[in-house]
Amino acid sequence: MSLSSSPTLDHAPSHTPTSSEASSVTPPVTPPRKGDLGYTLVNNVGGLRAFLDVLIKHMNIPPKLYSKAHSLPGVKTTDTRSNSRPEVLFETASPPPSRLFDLSKSTPELYVDAEGISLSRSGELSILIVHLETDVFSHTFLVHVHVLGHTTFRTKDSSGVHSLKTLFEDNRVAKVLFDCRMDSDAIFGQYGVLLAAVIDLQLMCLASRGGGGLRLPGLGDCLLQDLKLSREEQEWVNQAKARGQALWRPRCGGSMQRFNDNPLHEDIVNYCVVDAAYLPQLFKAYNEALGNRVSLLAVDHLWGNEHLDCTESGVFSWECRILQLSKMRAEHALDPHFRGGTSYNSWSNYYNPYDDDYY
Numbered sequence: 001m002s003l004s005s006s007p008t009l010d011h012a013p014s015h016t017p018t019s020s021e022a023s024s025v026t027p028p029v030t031p032p033r034k035g036d037l038g039y040t041l042v043n044n045v046g047g048l049r050a051f052l053d054v055l056i057k058h059m060n061i062p063p064k065l066y067s068k069a070h071s072l073p074g075v076k077t078t079d080t081r082s083n084s085r086p087e088v089l090f091e092t093a094s095p096p097p098s099r100l101f102d103l104s105k106s107t108p109e110l111y112v113d114a115e116g117i118s119l120s121r122s123g124e125l126s127i128l129i130v131h132l133e134t135d136v137f138s139h140t141f142l143v144h145v146h147v148l149g150h151t152t153f154r155t156k157d158s159s160g161v162h163s164l165k166t167l168f169e170d171n172r173v174a175k176v177l178f179d180c181r182m183d184s185d186a187i188f189g190q191y192g193v194l195l196a197a198v199i200d201l202q203l204m205c206l207a208s209r210g211g212g213g214l215r216l217p218g219l220g221d222c223l224l225q226d227l228k229l230s231r232e233e234q235e236w237v238n239q240a241k242a243r244g245q246a247l248w249r250p251r252c253g254g255s256m257q258r259f260n261d262n263p264l265h266e267d268i269v270n271y272c273v274v275d276a277a278y279l280p281q282l283f284k285a286y287n288e289a290l291g292n293r294v295s296l297l298a299v300d301h302l303w304g305n306e307h308l309d310c311t312e313s314g315v316f317s318w319e320c321r322i323l324q325l326s327k328m329r330a331e332h333a334l335d336p337h338f339r340g341g342t343s344y345n346s347w348s349n350y351y352n353p354y355d356d357d358y359y
Helices: 045-058 164-169 181-191 201-208 219-226 231-248 256-260 266-277 279-289 296-304 318-334
Strands: 003-005 037-042 110-117 124-133 138-144 175-177 198-200
Touching (some): 045 124, 045 138, 110 181, 110 266, 110 279, 124 181, 124 256, 124 266, 175 279, 181 318, 198 201, 201 219, 201 279, 201 318, 219 279, 231 256
Parallel strands (some): 003 037, 037 138, 110 175
Antiparallel strands (some): 110 124
16 A cells, blocks of 8 residues: 655646745646545645645535534634634524535545644644545645644635635534544634534444443554455554654654654655545444444534434434534533543443533
8 A cells, every 4th residue: 555645736826836835736636546545735825725626626515505603703813832712702693494405415525634742722733634535536635734824724715715714614514533622622722713514433433333342442443443454454554653653652752743844754644644544434334334324414404403312212313422422522622621532431331321521
């Protein structure tokens, strides 16, 4: 297994790139074959705009009927290295319509991960990994937030309509993350962007296993245990994770500052790509185990009715619980007292499966 790099995108800027931009400017993206882990580094404004154009070109975004994502009209953002939190003003949402989606395709297309230094509201968000998976396009983008700063979320696509901020806060666009708690805390705490329509893959993993197990599963274990990877892929995943951790994990002799290197070390790139590129396969595997009930329509139903009863007709609904707790996890970022989630599984036999305190 190898990574295929295509460091720039459609509509790249026409000017001659500087040395700092060189790693993000190349010929247009060619959709890689399924199974190839194609990636693109995004570390300048021109590349960021081209990246957004690719997302909008390939994503199936419903008409803008309604947006119930938290409105942040008065956000006072701070420098990404500041420990202070943005001040947020909330508007009262209008009553939601009965349906937000009218799609024949109900599988999420956007998969997100984040890396950084002590990733949290008080740490630093260094790299945003965005994987786009459609029927005809599969590609991973590494957005170097340390280099781009606030332009990461403020820059709009060529139409002047969409940005990462609008996409992340749009409850019509489902985002799949594996344990979204600290990612959401960092993105909101440092940039005032609150993730909406989140599907937490870690919760889907728990549900597919019947909710058991004392501790929450890690992404690395899930990749190796729950996907039918070839021996070559398993070895490559193990190697990519190990080599990356050797660079950034302090107890392995590394430093988290490696996430801020520009250009990024190849082993850091591989580590990041592995974390996101396999998320669609994990989603498919867990969703099949759950009867394919976690869909865009299910996300729509939850965001249209925040007070759903997960015991409809006396039968516990895993998909309802998954989405409710995904929303709760993403919105921990709003809690001024949140300092990180536990590694214990509140769905195990040791805890009450209806107890939210551990999330």
